[in-house]
Amino acid sequence: DAGVIQSPRHEVTEMGQEVTLRCKPISGHDYLFWYRQTMMRGLELLIYFNNNVPIDDSGMPEDRFSAKMPNASFSTLKIQPSEPRDSAVYFCASSPRAGDSNQPQHFGDGTRLSIL
Amino acid sequence: DQQVKQNSPSLSVQEGRISILNCDYTNSMFDYFLWYKKYPAEGPTFLISISSIKDKNEDGRFTVFLNKSAKHLSLHIVPSQPGDSAVYFCAGNMRFGAGTRLTVKP
Numbered sequence: 721d722a723g724v725i726q727s728p729r730h731e732v733t734e735m736g737q738e739v740t741l742r743c744k745p746i747s748g749h750d751y752l753f754w755y756r757q758t759m760m761r762g763l764e765l766l767i768y769f770n771n772n773v774p775i776d777d778s779g780m781p782e783d784r785f786s787a788k789m790p791n792a793s794f795s796t797l798k799i800q801p802s803e804p805r806d807s808a809v810y811f812c813a814s815s816p817r818a819g820d821s822n823q824p825q826h827f828g829d830g831t832r833l834s835i836l
Numbered sequence: 837d838q839q840v841k842q843n844s845p846s847l848s849v850q851e852g853r854i855s856i857l858n859c860d861y862t863n864s865m866f867d868y869f870l871w872y873k874k875y876p877a878e879g880p881t882f883l884i885s886i887s888s889i890k891d892k893n894e895d896g897r898f899t900v901f902l903n904k905s906a907k908h909l910s911l912h913i914v915p916s917q918p919g920d921s922a923v924y925f926c927a928g929n930m931r932f933g934a935g936t937r938l939t940v941k942p
């Protein structure tokens with residue numbers, strides 16, 4: 721079975737440019753999560769969706785960040801305009817069923833983002 | 837606010853010995869705690885979990901202990917193996933700690 725697929729694996733761009741990160745969750749999983757990993761803060765939850773609907777976006781750093789899930793098999797995280805402090809590894813994860821916190825999340829391999 | 841804290845950024849142990857990774861939390865409403873393991877250039881993978889109504893869960897070489905009164909949990913790995921070298925994350929209800937890098941020396 722295919723796991724969570726993220727693209728691109730690496731992204732290097734200049735400050736001010738728009739960045740789009742993509743995620744394909746595991747088929748049948750109702751929850752999709754976006755995380756950011758930094759040395760200082762570890763794994764931070766940015767936003768999560770249930771059945772394509774955003775449930776909690778309180779972790780989104782600021783208005784420059786936006787996330788969408790137009791259908792059950794695709795989600796994007798956009799940063800516009802990007803800044804050097806956005807450099808991090810961004811992970812997407814999905815989990816089966818709804819409302820059960822014992823369901824482990826399945827993570828993609830992440831997108832390493834570098835903003836110059 | 838960090839609801840899950842892993843205060844030790846790194847831990848080094850000798851092969852065959854016990855590894856103990858610690859985690860503290862602040863939110864009493866967490867009903868499950870999960871440990872994930874992460875290798876470089878890969879995403880975290882689920883390792884073991886524990887319900888808040890239990891104080892111990894064991895799976896092979898891995899045991900997680902939960903002390904609700906202290907809001908503390910720990911992951912024990914025994915015996916430790918070089919392949920266990922990775923970053924370990926503690927999580928409660930989608931909130932993750934900063935991780936602890938475990939190095940197991942041959």
